[in-house]
Amino acid sequence: MDECLEFCRLAAFDGENVSELCQRHCISRQTGYVWLRRLRAGEPVEDCSRRPHASPWRTGADLEHAVA
Numbered sequence: 894m895d896e897c898l899e900f901c902r903l904a905a906f907d908g909e910n911v912s913e914l915c916q917r918h919c920i921s922r923q924t925g926y927v928w929l930r931r932l933r934a935g936e937p938v939e940d941c942s943r944r945p946h947a948s949p950w951r952t953g954a955d956l957e958h959a960v961a
Contacts, residue, residue, distance in 0.1 A: 897938040
């Protein structure tokens with residue numbers, strides 16, 4: 894988290910090259926721009942969960958209860 898905020902703080906300076914900052918922080922340019930976009934939108938800067946919101950193939954609760 895501190896690395897994210899430090900990156901965004903440095904990127905806010907005029908004339909700072911985001912590509913070079915990404916190399917210095919060992920992150921991809923895509924990640925750097927995602928962090929900057931999130932910070933400007935007021936969202937949390939840390940990485941978001943990649944867990945799916947829904948699982949269509951999950952066994953139903955009634956069947957899970959019957960087996961248990």
